[in-house]
Structure formats: C-alpha cells, structure tokens
Amino acid sequence: MSHFEESGIGEECGVFGCVAAGEWPTQLEVAQVLTLGLVALQHRGQESAGIVTSNGACPPIYTAHKGMGLVSTAFPPEALLKLRYGNLGICHTRYSTTGISELQNCQPFVVDTLHGKIAVAHNGELVNAHALRKKVMRHGVGLSTSSDSELITQLLALTPPMEELDAPDWVARIKNLMSETPTSYSLLVMFKDVIYAVRDPYGNRPLCIGRLVPISKLHTAEEEDTEGWVVSSESCSFQSIGAKYYREVLPGEIVQISKHGIKSLSVVPRPEGDLPAFCIFEYVYFARPDSIFEGQMVYTVRQRCGRQLAIEAPTDADVVSTVPESATPAALGYAQQSGLPYIEVLCKNRYVGRTFIQPNTRLRQLGVAKKFGALTDNFAGKRVVLIDDSIVRGNTISPIIKLLKEAGATEVHIRVASPPIKFPCYMGINIPTKEELIANKPEFKDIAGYIGTVQYLTVEGLLSAKDKMISSSNKSSKRVGHCTACLTGKYPVELEW
Amino acid sequence: MSHFEESGIGEECGVFGCVAAGEWPTQLEVAQVLTLGLVALQHRGQESAGIVTSNGACPPIYTAHKGMGLVSTAFPPEALLKLRYGNLGICHTRYSTTGISELQNCQPFVVDTLHGKIAVAHNGELVNAHALRKKVMRHGVGLSTSSDSELITQLLALTPPMEELDAPDWVARIKNLMSETPTSYSLLVMFKDVIYAVRDPYGNRPLCIGRLVPISKLHTAEEEDTEGWVVSSESCSFQSIGAKYYREVLPGEIVQISKHGIKSLSVVPRPEGDLPAFCIFEYVYFARPDSIFEGQMVYTVRQRCGRQLAIEAPTDADVVSTVPESATPAALGYAQQSGLPYIEVLCKNRYVGRTFIQPNTRLRQLGVAKKFGALTDNFAGKRVVLIDDSIVRGNTISPIIKLLKEAGATEVHIRVASPPIKFPCYMGINIPTKEELIANKPEFKDIAGYIGTVQYLTVEGLLSAKDKMISSSNKSSKRVGHCTACLTGKYPVELEW
Amino acid sequence: MSHFEESGIGEECGVFGCVAAGEWPTQLEVAQVLTLGLVALQHRGQESAGIVTSNGACPPIYTAHKGMGLVSTAFPPEALLKLRYGNLGICHTRYSTTGISELQNCQPFVVDTLHGKIAVAHNGELVNAHALRKKVMRHGVGLSTSSDSELITQLLALTPPMEELDAPDWVARIKNLMSETPTSYSLLVMFKDVIYAVRDPYGNRPLCIGRLVPISKLHTAEEEDTEGWVVSSESCSFQSIGAKYYREVLPGEIVQISKHGIKSLSVVPRPEGDLPAFCIFEYVYFARPDSIFEGQMVYTVRQRCGRQLAIEAPTDADVVSTVPESATPAALGYAQQSGLPYIEVLCKNRYVGRTFIQPNTRLRQLGVAKKFGALTDNFAGKRVVLIDDSIVRGNTISPIIKLLKEAGATEVHIRVASPPIKFPCYMGINIPTKEELIANKPEFKDIAGYIGTVQYLTVEGLLSAKDKMISSSNKSSKRVGHCTACLTGKYPVELEW
C-alpha cells in the first residue's frame, strides 16, 4: 500500500458480513456483495481471504471458500458459483502477524457444535490469549492453530455447558466470551440465519453497519427500499457495493443482523472509570481515507494532522511534498497551513515488489531507487519539507532523503504527521521490536542533522487534530478515549502476559 | 489403479511413520524415508498427502506439510527441505470418502494440548462416530471437520481430565479412546519423541512394523545395525526404503516406537467371544500384491482364489485372461488350476483418465473403448474365460464383454475371484449404495446370459483360499476371524447408527 | 495504471538492453540489471516479458526466458539463475494490441541465420507492414506470427543475400531494413557481443542511452568508472539501476553498443522536407513522469499543459482536482495558474481489477464505484474543476462525474489536458475505433451540459506547453515535428494500407 508497509507495521484483518433482507431465497447476489466488500477492505490484509455463506434454512447449509493471496486470486469464478446460494454470509481478509502463512489459519473459522455450525470472523488480538488458551486446553480441547480466532470459536462452544435444547442461547455465550476477555476484537458470528456483530467494550477495532439499497436510488432510498444489511470493518466498502452508511457498532455492543433488520441486543460495559480505546492508528495509517469513524472522514483527520504539524513544527523552506501516497492528505494540510507551495518530488513505480534480487555486489545498494524516481526538475535547488505519515524503522525514509539530496535538493526537512512509535502493541497491530524502532535509535537524529531536521507531531497535537471538529461543539466527553499505547506506553487494560 | 476404482470402491487411507534410532540429530534422512514410504502406499489414497515431523527435543518443534494430489505433486523439494530436521515423523495419504476434497481435511492432524502438541494419522472409520461426535460436542468442543481423525484427536485431548503434570499419560488416554470405540482404526500418535502405533481390538485395518538397516546389508543386518524403525499400513513400503519386515501390530495392541526401539505397552482385548475382523478386501483388492499379511503374501492369496475359482466354477473354454491389471494373479491361478492357456486380451491405455469429453452425441457411447484396446489376434474365434477380481457396479465389465465379443470372441465367460458385494461397509471402505451394486440387480444376469456365463467365488472358497497354507498346519484358530460384512451382512460389532 | 487504460489506449512495448563494459566474464549482474530495467518500463506493457542474454563468446551462447504477465511473475529466481552468464542482453515488455495474448508472440525474437543467431526487440508498428509481409512471403518465407517483430527479424535475415563470409554486415542489413520501412520502430538487435540500437528516421518512438556507474559514485563518476552501457525506451529506468543519463538515440541513428563503449555508426535521413514525428502522446500519457525527452522532464511538460489549460479554459469554480493518478501534474499546474486550491476528491482502490462480477441485476450498475471512493468532505457543496489527462471513450469519466455530483459537488467541470483524440494511430498505439471515441460522439456534450462544462486543451496549446522552454531560446527548428496524427489526422508518412 505504501512505503509504510515495508516498515513492518500491519493491521491484522478486515471483516465483512451481509444479510439479504426480505423473502428468501433472495434475489440479492450475496456472494458477490461479500467479495466486493472484501476487495474494499483489501488494504487491511493481503495474505489470504475467506467467505462462508449460509442458506439460512433449518438445518442450514454452509458453503465456504478460502484461498491464499488477494481476493481476486483467491476467488476465481468457480468459487463464487459454489457460494451463490447464500442468503447471508461473513468474510475475512487476513494479514499475517504471528501465525504462519498457511491456508489453515485462514478465516472465517467454521465449527460444528451441539447446536449446529457457527462461523466466526475476527479482527483484533486478545490481550489475554495466553491464559485463555490454557483455560480451553485444560478443559480438554485441542487447538489446531495459534490463531485467536480458533480460540474464540472454541470459547463460544465451551461455556455455558451445552444443553441439547432446540434454541441455543448464542447471545449468552457471546456475553460470556466478552466477560472472559476485555479486548481487542471486532467479531462476526454467523449462526444459521443470523449474524451477530460484536465490538469489544473498549471499541479498539472499528465496526460499522450499512444498508444496501437499489443503486439507482442510492441517495433517495427509503427504509422500505432496503435490500440487505452489511457490516464492515470500515465504511469505505459501502461505496463500492451500493450501501448507505447506517451507524457504528458501539463499544461493547452486540448487534443482531437478520433478514428482519438490525437489533441491538446488549451493550456490555467497561470496568468503571475506563475510557474507550479506539486505536489511534486507524486514523493515522490503517484505514482507507474515505472511511468514516466517529462521524468524521479519515482523510480530514489526516489533513488536520498536517495542519497541526505545520503549527507545531514550522519550517523555513521553499516547497512541501509527500512520500506517496499515504502521506498526501497530511502534506496538503501542511501546505495549506504553512502557505508553502505543494509539489510532487517522487514518482512511485507500482510494479516493484517481489522482483528477485541476488544479494550481491552492486544492485543491493539500490534500495528505494528501485521504487521511487526523483522528479528532479520540481525541487532541484530548493529546500524541501517532506511529510511522512509515520516513521517506524526508518529504512525507507533515510534513503529517500539521500535520493532527494543527490538529485539536487539543498535541504530536506522531515515532518512526521504522527508522534514517534515507541512501544509494542498487544491488540492486533504488528509493530517491530523496540530495538528496531527508529524512534528509539540515536543515529537517526544524526542522519537528520546531516540533511536538515526531523520533527514529529505531538501526541496532544494528534488528539486535538482528531477532535477538532468535535471539541468545537463541546461533545468531547463522548469522544475522548483512544488507545495511544504505542506512542505513550499507556495501555487501556493491564496485561497479564 | 484398476478398473475397480471406477466402480467407486475405495480405501480410506494409508499411514506411515518413522523414528530414527540412536543419537539425535540423526543422520537418517527421515523426511525422505517418510515420503518414499507414502509413495509406496499411494494406491491407498491419491487425494491428498501430509507429513509431520518432530525434532524430538523438549519442547519439540513440529514441522508439517500437506498438499492435494499425489505425493509427488504435494511434496515439492521445498517441502522436503522444510521437513529435514525431523528425527521422527508420521504421514498419511488420503482417499476421499464422505468428506469434501479439501486441504482442511488432510491428515495428519496436529493439535496443541495442555501437555504439548500431538499429531495423529488415522486409517479406518469409527463405527460409533455419530455418538462420539455428540459426546465431544456436548463437552463444549467445536469440530471443524467431519473427519473421524479430528474426532480422535479431540477425544485424546479430552479424557482423562488434563492435569498440568510434567509427564502426560498418553497411553492412558489412548486406552480410554479404545474403550470408547471398538473399530475401525489403525492409528499413529506422535508426541515429542515417541510414536504410538495403535490397532483396534478387531484388527480391522492392517498395521505392521519394519526395521531400517543399511541398504548394503539388507539381508545380513544384525540388531545393532538398526538405523531406524518404521510403521506402515502395508509392508510393501519396506522394500522401497530399505527396511526389513519385523512384525504386525496385533489387534488391540499399543506399540511405543522411540529411538530406543519397539516396546509393546498393552493389548486391549475384544469383548469375550468376539473374533478378529481383519477386512477381507485387503486381500481381495486393496493391498498391493507384494504386501504380507498374517505371514502370507497378498499375491499368493489372490492366486489361490483363482485356483479355487477354477475348482468351483470350471468353464468349457479355450483361453483364460484377465482384466488388467489387478485380476492377473487370480487369472494365472485359474489358468494353472484349469490347465487352460493364459493369454492377454486387453491392452490398457494408462494415460486415459481426466480427459474432458463433452456429453454429446457420438463419443459418449465409447465407454471403456477409450481405455482398453482389444488384442484381437489373441482371441478371435476363441471362447474366453475372463477373470475379474470383483464386480461392483458392473459398469466396466459389461462394455468389456461387448468389446471382446465384437472383436471376435465366440464366448466370454466372466469368473469373479471374490463373492458378490451385497452390503455396505461402515469401517472405512467406500461402497456404492445397495441399489448401485450389480449383485443386487437382476439385469446383470441377462447380460451375462447373452454373452456366456457369470460366476463368483463363494465366501467359503475365499476364506479357504485365504487360509490354505495355514489350515494345513492346523493354526486356524489364530487366523479365523475376518470381516466379511460386505459379502455376508454379518458385521463384527453391532451398529448404533 | 490509471483510468486511462480502461479506455483502451495502450502503448505497444518497452525495450531495454545492457552491455557490460571491460573484461568478460563480467562481474556486472547483467541479468538483474535487465530485470530491473524491465520493471521500470512495466507501465509500457504488462502482458508478457522476455529477456535474452549472450555470453558474447565465439560462437556465442544465447539464453532466453519469456513469460506471461508482469516481470515479477514471468521471472522467478530460477529464470534469473538460468540467465546469469550473460555479458550482454536485451529485453522486452509487451502490451498486446492486435496479436493474440500468447507466449508465442512474446519478444525478443531469436532466429538462427547463416551468420549465427540474432535477437531482436522492437517497440512500434511498421506503417507498411502489410506490403512487407507480402514481400517476405513472396520470397518464400513462412511467418508464424502476426507480429511486426518477427517480420523485422526475417527482413534482416533476407537481404542483402546471405554470403557465407566470416563477418556478416549487420549494419548494411539494418540500413536496408530502414530503407524498406520509414516508421515506427525503436529497435534493439543483438548479435554475439554487440547490441545495435536503432531509431526510425522519424523518431516516432523514444530510445535513449545510459551509463552504469558505481552506485556510490552516482553523481561523481568519471568516464573510467563506467561499468556498463544501457539502452532503454525511457530514461526513468536509469534511476532504478544506478545509471546516468547519457543521450538520446537520434531519429534515424544506428548506435553500436559494445564492451568498448558507444559508437554512432550512421544516421539515416528522412525524405527531404519531412520533420521528425516523435509521438506527442509519450508526453501526454505513456511515459513515466520522471522520464526525460528532448532535455525536459515529462512531469514538467504535463504540468505546463495544466497551466496552459487554465489559460485557455478558465473556470469559475471553488477547487481543482485530479482523476488519480496520471492527471495530477496537470491538475497541480492548473491550480497554480488559476490560483484555485488543489484538493483530492477521489480515493482509488488499487486492488480492484480482475474481480469476477456476474452480469446480473444489481452490481453491474456499480461501475467506477468499485474502484473510486468519494472523499466527500473535501468537496461537498463546492464547484469542482476536475482535470483529466485525456478522454478516450468517456466510459470512466461519465460515472465519475455522476459519483461526485451525488456525493455533493454542486458543479463538476471537466478540463482535459490534451486535445480530443479523433483519428486512429498506425504507429504502435492502440486507439479505439472512430465510433468509440467520445470526441466523435454528440451525446458527451450533453452529459457535460448536464453537469457543467467540458473543455480540452488545443493542439497549439499542447505544442506550446511542450516547447515553452525551448521556443524561448529559439531552438525550435530542431524540436518542431511531432506526430499529432491522432489529434489532427496529419500523418507523418503517407499510408499505403
């Protein structure tokens, strides 16, 4: 997606679900909606993808397909054909963090229980996974993967004790699960003809609901035009399937989605005094810029970060530019606030990637030159402020600085539109070890000293940029409470690792 | 493998294991021994293959690779490289019966338990699988496949209750499993540095042990030359890896295989009065002819079946021939006993198979002609006795008869070297439904009447052929007791289905 | 690459070559330089890629590898291993126009002649291909593809008559070829230890030369530091392999590249009175923005087009934006000239592409919404000037206009940074038929009228933007002479089709 991903930061997953409204068998092409929804969440994980559909009958027939790689690779036409009788379904796209990159770890997980099959898709990472695994295994369950998602599935099956009743109480089981683990999870649980959408009490990972309407009536559709309901990690997926944004799933909420519509079943509270802990990096980096969180567009927040950065770290320079392309909103914000002209300095070759380079003499030294071409005429003889959205290891930004200097920039000043990352994340984000983080390395400043200056946005600046629109209308109480642990070391829950 | 497989009869699986003897890390190329062992068992399943190795350390590192298709496809060089640090390992080749053909169902299963990871490979089918699944699920375990092997793995994890002791009592767990399900299973359970080889009390599926010796000393090796121990569904695999046949695992026996050698831990008895129930079709069809069961070569038993058939069903004919190539031993036996000359009448094209034929006018009528060419000059103007090893649906033999008649045979008499299959199998063999079985169809006799005659070996004939060598030396008591349920409807255990 | 490619305009190919300087066997990793060079030209063709290397010995050993798809797919590590003994080589990346997408059509072509093997890589399309094919075939040569490149190869082999001398006169053959066909071709011909770089007399396709220097000395390298010579369709590839721009191959020039360096052998003149005819669309669309033609950066020309467009077609609007991402330089130029603020209105999902959509009811209507998300907050309630680099069929821009309107833009004015395409190209560019070109359709204006206004850059404007830097210093005579046939219908040579 951007130079950022080379740095080793990665989101764990994206989840998406769809239930056709009205009479079944539905006319809605549920499997296709699921596929397009997944494609729109592809930036959250490119390792593998999976879809499970249910016909919703009694007993239900579940159909599953999983594959490695991008959605377009993992889902050939035959796969969609196979899934086409679904009246509802959930799906998942995966970014590999700890687990091995194998089909076996691919979600959603489907397991058979005394009450029938359930399918589970999960985004997040359980902070107390280690203890929960022990608990499940002590009960006599063998776990076939190291995935939290399998753990969640077995926890759902485990307690309360399985009664052979006709109507299993899945909501009670989900509540029990939520009492066992505080965070982080955004969860879709499909059972027969219902999807339960669940967000952990801290709201660490995003989850929102949309309404499928006739594409021709996208902006005029009434309640009765509803063709189906969708639930997604990010709202950006709604545009690409013809759905209208409906609302977020609240922290701690269990929402039931059926052909009859949306029903909020419960909101599990946080321990008294605890605030929500929505991951601040969803704003800074992970989410697609056209997604909406807490009523504001991600792009806008990033642009405000750039403006705030211009206030906090003004620069005596000639032009402002971006490391394409995730830092562009912040760079435009910086340019607007500072009054400096915005230009482009780098041309990115999208085809670079997996080309095999022998670890030998000459080409090894090329580094980012394989990926970025300098637009020399735009900046030769000028002092450049280069905006980046975040700096993790520094192994991309350092050679870019060198590239620009050699191509004729007289000064290169790095301004980072987020605070330095200093601490590990235990809630689903893959962050390098402390030793690898450039913010913890002394030499980076030296490189910077050589080339100009390096300055970061402050944590306060980031939070104010995020809340600017809100604070002005005095609704801050509801919004306060982000997880900034990777920046501040303050974790929302105590770790028992 | 033969025309038989088109008829829809199929074995479930083959299992194989290997433990390097002596000091570890071993010089023995365990992963390669496992691969070659699997290739030698390939006739027992061509759908998928899997290998799990362990370095045997504390804690152990397990490495697994699974793939669809033949061993040669599923195990590219990279896979073997990955597995190369194994000091011991188990593997499995799978024939799909009920389960869907997916990587997920591929064995061995590896699960993490409170006492560490175990790996399980299974050949057979649990007669009380349905009840056991319910039991496991009632305990709160979710099952992710419909495979008996996952069920076995979870049962092993489940009881007795998991204590957090240093030394888990896997033998107790295996015994407990055996008390829960009488048959059918030949099982390999790997834990850290040990493989437990287990055969059900009825001995329904085969399992035997071999000793790896230096290939240059294959026939002179002493005890101290032992380089490793292997365990296999069939002894035919021993020839291809340089192992000497050691002995069978007895019905109900648990054998521990470690670097220190072989140790019989226990023999779980059958209910009083019950006889062993070794599947008679291993002799008739499934096993490779160079395998040894109960001290006799499979080829020899098949040849004796042919001889017995010549006694029971003599024919006034000119020549004896075979449906290539599984019926050849019986055909040679029939020829020897009857004094009629043995000839070949059919030439088989091994490359036919998955060629795509449109379901249209002309070529659809070709049938077996795509696969078998008539060696006309050998039989034109002659009366042919054609020996087949068994007839299931009759959809291969009928057109062969037609082919031979049209090519000039004056008469074609079918003699089948096994009794008619009339009943389903619940112990791991895939047999068509009663309606599909030709033995239950009236019209087959008519076809036969048109062309000559059809006669089967009797059940008594089959059993006597099987035991000829033995009965002569009065050891019958030990040998009596085969499962002949598909021929007689007498099942070794009562079914609770 | 951009929305443009959906419209069906495509470049034919990119060519690249490399010769190691100094002693052979070289230390330079020639195969890797070729691969990286190709990756940098990937935007010129994504259908297939091929590399041929020569060890340069007598007789030479040629090694070839070709594959479908992107360079990264077509060249796995094994392929590079196979090619690693090359001391020189040429390569090609292909965009399919007329020919079928098959490996057989993949370049470079290698053929054996009386004087040994030659390898040919070609970018362009021969205007008199039809007559030349007839001529070659009349001579008795069978042609196995419809490719011009095979035709060129056979023409090179054909005349003058093949003498069995030791030193074949390839330069005479190349000159003969050039006398047979005026345009369009940029050609690399490899023979034993030499590459001939050839550009047609009209200079229709680009071709330039670079010098490989130690990466650590990229900006200080002297003549004696030269590690090799490279030749490429575009100079953007030089940055990514550590080469310095040296010069263009002139229209009509034959340059010999050997380990001893660069030698201009001849410049074949145009017919008297004819001007050069460098394809204007290399500036407008095909080339990567960091490439340099005629001494100026492509990005700069595009930006000037945007400025010129702002002068020619000013708009009463609130913001200026781009259809990402090829139109961005022009959009920034328009913003700078007009004084209107530059913003982003669309977020592009790079993962959309080959996802399979059933041609049914609902999703078919989605169109570009699958690919572009609207950044609503940036433009809601505003009048938008949307800059596009060119409009071909209009099948992308129309739904984008609709998308922006529905998302809240009060007006959407389209400004196109190039003149309308009205005529077909016979020199290597794939342009839709006249009927498909939106510039020839009346209804587009209506759509425009509905939404705002549509205005194009004039041909004069385009040419002045292209020559601004130049005309000011009165060097216009050398620069004048572009092929603008697709815009004006004035073809550089008479067509005999």
Add this chain to the structure above:
Amino acid sequence: MSHFEESGIGEECGVFGCVAAGEWPTQLEVAQVLTLGLVALQHRGQESAGIVTSNGACPPIYTAHKGMGLVSTAFPPEALLKLRYGNLGICHTRYSTTGISELQNCQPFVVDTLHGKIAVAHNGELVNAHALRKKVMRHGVGLSTSSDSELITQLLALTPPMEELDAPDWVARIKNLMSETPTSYSLLVMFKDVIYAVRDPYGNRPLCIGRLVPISKLHTAEEEDTEGWVVSSESCSFQSIGAKYYREVLPGEIVQISKHGIKSLSVVPRPEGDLPAFCIFEYVYFARPDSIFEGQMVYTVRQRCGRQLAIEAPTDADVVSTVPESATPAALGYAQQSGLPYIEVLCKNRYVGRTFIQPNTRLRQLGVAKKFGALTDNFAGKRVVLIDDSIVRGNTISPIIKLLKEAGATEVHIRVASPPIKFPCYMGINIPTKEELIANKPEFKDIAGYIGTVQYLTVEGLLSAKDKMISSSNKSSKRVGHCTACLTGKYPVELEW
C-alpha cells in the same frame, strides 16, 4: 511407460488428423476426436501436445492450442471449447529429444504464406537436416527453433517460387520437399479444407488411415455410414474413437484427405535398388501392442520374438517371467515355446517417478527398489528366466537382477527379446551414445556371469519372427526391408553429417 524409458530411448512424436465427412459445419465433434486420438498416442510423447483445427472456409479460420505435459493437462475444457468449430484438424504429441523442452518447440507449426496458412505436424528426423538448414538460411530465412518441423514448414513455403495464383500447388511443394530429403518423416500438412498425409519413401515412420463410423455400427458400417476420416501414427487410436482400420499410407505416398474422402495423389519412389526401411523398433518397443503394422498385430510379433528367443536361447530353469510390462508378450511367448511356467516376479509401483530424492547417503542406493517390489513367494528357491524387451544402458536390469537374487532366486537368466543396440539412430529415435550402450560395455557380461547368463535374440531371429506369418505365404518380397541400423550399423541412406 516401462523401465525402458528410463534407459533413454524415446520416440520423437505421434501425429493424428481428422476430417469430418459430408456437409459442413459438421455434427462430428472433431476437436474431441483429435483429443482422444492424441491420448491414444500418448505413449509416443509426453512432453507437450498441440491441436490445430480449421473451419475449412474460404479464407479458413485456424484455431490452435498447445500445452506442456500430458494431453489431459494440456487440454483443459476451455481449450476444447475454443477449438470446437473445427471441421478438420491435425495434432501432435511430442517427446523431447534434442530440442529444449519449451512451448515454442511444440507442434503443429502454423505459418502464414502467400497462399494462406498451413499447419504441419511431423514424426521423424530428417537425415540431412543440417544441410537443409544451411540451404534455407542461405535463402535468407531465419529459423527460430532447432526443430526439423519448422524446417519442413519453411521448405514447403520456399520452393517452387511463390506465385500469387488463386490455387497454390501444395502437392508440387510436398513433392519438392520429398526430393530434398529422403527420410524420415510421417507428415500431416493441413491447408484450408484438406489434410495431406505424407510418408517418406523409405516408410521409416508408420502412418495409417481409419474411417469414423457410428459407434453402434462399428462392425457393420457401410461406406455410406462414414462420418469422417482419421489418420494416425498408429492404429491403436482407432479403437478409442470408434474408427475402423482402413489402410496404411504407403512409403512415399501422398494421400489427400478431404470431406469427400481419401485420394492417393502420388507415390514418390525410392532410389533404384533401395528397400523400404520401416523402423524395426516400432515392433520391438515403441508401438502399442494393439496397433497393426503391415497387417499384423504388434503384440503377436513380440510374442513370436519370445518364441524365437526360446528356440535360440533355451534355458535350464524353473520359471519364466517378465520385466513389467512391455516385455510381457515376449515372456508369454517364451513360456509357451519352452514349456516353462509363466509367473510374475515383480510388482510395479506406478506412482514412483518424479519424487524428489536428495543425493545423499542412504536412499541414493535404493535404485529400482523404489519402483519394483519383489513377489518373493513366487520365485524363492527357483531358477528364473527373466525376459526383457531390450537392454540399453543396463541401469535398470542390473539392480533388478540383484533384487531378485537377494529375495531368493537361485539363478536369474536374462533373455532379451531383441538384438543388442550398438549404433546411433539418425531417424528420430533418441539412443544414448555408444559409450553408454551396455552392449558395448565389457563389464555387463561379468554381472551376468555372476548371476546366470544373458542372451539376446539374433537379428535374423527378430526378422524371421516379424515375418513368420508372411514368409510362409511367400510374400516376402513386399515385406523385406526394415531399418535395423541401430542393431547392424547398416543405414538405409548414406549420411552426409
């Protein structure tokens, strides 16, 4: 196919063609007939396969598909769909000898000429290829492969000079080709609506014609029932598509096959005094046993070779057996003649093949044990005569002897049903170098001495076995004249290599 193929002897190719009779568009599924025909010739080449069909219209539309590997792999359903409008077509299956294993070398070759496209499929090897290549290249043609088939195609295009007449005289061109090269080729040339089937004047490679009839009337069909005509390297393919054997193409004959039927156009004579030179190894090894050459079934000839061998080389032994499975006809012949009982001693594992074995310590020594299991009980304590069809390098037979001895055979006598191969073949058969041929090695006799005896069939014995049926009826003059060069060193034509 057999152990033989490991020894490095290989046929070059198989060719097959089909023309639908009667009105076009035909109801006959020509593409499917071609595919099944190829599958039946798969034993002649497994490296690649290709089909070209023509709709036979004016101008014709040709459709081609080629792929690596077996027919079943190379022709997925989509490929057959693509080819389905063919009213006629030719196809080819290739065994790689000299050429590199690449799709580029895959036949049929299709080239465009002044008179339209021709497609060529070729089995054989031109003895004067080197001189012909020079000739073609001197004319100015570049050759893109090292394949004789491309050479043939270019020779057909080259002379006589191409006139732009409406009716090209392909027959004159084919005759001219035949005057340029004496042998070896069996050739199919497709042009528009006609296939020319051509066999070289020496008849070195086989070629025969069949008649497609309604499958239900396979043995009663009249002339007017003809649904199409087929032409094939071997008649074994006719059984599998429902065709009746019609006749051989004669040495030197050009047969035109059209929808109107079969027409012999010419028979090009051999130089005076020269005899036909049909490859004797087609009988000994290459052909499928159910094919018919010169009126006799290949199986029968092989059986007679076994009988003759028993006369020439009787053995004092207990049993006769075969190296499965190509030597079985000869082994049965030997048993019949000698009166010794025929048994099986080896069980072959068909799944062995491409399994990857590290070149290390232990398993490297396994050799044939991976592939053959000894059926010990059948021969322990007995003296075995083991019949092989031919011995090339001896690298398979030596370890088999060892295997049988170690498994308990008291003596193993090798009897080879063909004379020793001592000389190279220049007419299409891949034979190892003189040094590799075991017949030229002294040590083989020693191995044999150790284990028993080795005796070969004499050349006279082979020829008499081949002609037994014929000589008795005094038709020998027509039949005499086989190529036995690899056995005797007497080549049918003088080599100019």
